[in-house]
Amino acid sequence: MPESAWKFLFYLGAWSYSTYLLFGTDYPFFHDPPSVFYDWKPGMAVPRDIAVAYVLQGSFYGHSIYATLYLDAWRKDSVVMLVHHVVTLVLIVSSYAFRYHKVGILVLFLHDISDVQLEFTKLNVYFKSRGGAHHRLHALAADLGCLSFCLSWFWFRLYWFPLKVLYATSYCSLRSVPDIPFYFFFNVLLLLLTLMNLYWFLYIVAFAAKVLTGQVRELKDVREYDTAEAPSPKPRKADPQHRLPKGQRCRCRNEGCAIEQEQKRETVSSNNEQNYEKTREARNPTYALSEGPTGKARSYGTDGRSTGGLSLIS
Known part of the structure; x- marks a missing residue:
């Protein structure tokens, strides 16, 4: 507008x-x-x-x-x-x-x-x-x-x-x-x-x-791309050249851009995972995570022994 x-x-x-x-x-x-x-x-x-x-x-x-x-x-x-x-x-x-x-x-x-x-x-x-x-x-x-x-x-x-x-x-x-x-x-x-x-x-x-011919009932700009006609191909997640800086829109500026939608889905998924972990820790004080020698998340019980993975100790 x-x-x-x-x-x-x-x-x-x-x-x-x-x-x-x-x-x-x-x-x-x-x-x-x-x-x-x-x-x-x-x-x-x-x-x-x-x-x-x-x-x-x-x-x-x-x-x-x-x-x-x-x-x-x-x-x-x-x-x-x-x-x-x-x-x-x-x-x-x-x-x-x-x-x-x-x-x-x-x-x-x-x-x-x-x-x-x-x-x-x-x-x-x-x-x-x-x-x-x-x-x-x-x-x-x-x-x-x-x-x-x-x-x-x-x-x-x-x-x-x-x-x-x-x-x-x-x-x-x-x-x-x-x-x-x-x-x-x-x-x-x-x-x-x-x-x-x-x-x-x-x-x-x-x-x-x-x-x-009745194909259009509402006025619209026929030059505009529909979402299905968006010229931007859907990027691969692993392709770094399609990553957008936070808060920046894609250059194509089309509504429903595949690049923007993919990045939004990744952001929402990441936020959901973080919120889940925070909620789980808040409800279970004995739940803890630590980095093992392999770089993978390990869990420890109250006796100090590793359980080899994520666990809840009651």
Whole structure:
């Protein structure tokens, strides 16, 4: 839940700021996409309000690479998500360096809205069942959020993104600046971003199909691993490389991780044995243990003779 709350707050603020730049200022980029290259020239000044958006987004995606590897829950699409964050960060840095910042604002605006709705929906899924009660308001908000997320993903990322961004960068850029630098580099990254949008759209279609066929009755993130699908193999007890320091979670961060469950069982078993010995000694004062010459536990009676093993002397 904290992961979704943090992402929701960031994406909401970032998308609101992008919306302000496109519709609250004199920038015509959204209504006239070819205008992003009308006055382009190398080394041109970047407006301060756009530079602020770039600093915030660049910092966020730099952190997101680290978070995907070490902080966030590992999901079925985490590898693709990691590639997405790297591509996005390269696009942010390169578009600023090449002075394609006007296109960058369009790209950010068209993508962030879907992330706002995704994290909003996930938060309400978490909130709808808590304290042993079902909260209908959060359930309704989750359903509406899921519907708007599906629609916005198609409209913003699969319709407007090619219509406004790819059209401007692949066609209009050559008409305005015939020898524009880094043309193929920039467009290849944008096409790769489009392919990843299509990849995630397949998850959306698969989830919608399960809902329509009655296979799924409750909203859930289909990218999450079920316990039976956990990718971590069950470790052998004697394998020291699978031992975790006390209090530390496994790197996979999956609920029901086989490594964590095995170590918990060993800890509980060890604690039970210790508690049993303490209880037995407390109830029988003459019960004692000593280390024999072989290193094995030996017991001694009241006469001082070894009994060769564990015994109770009355």
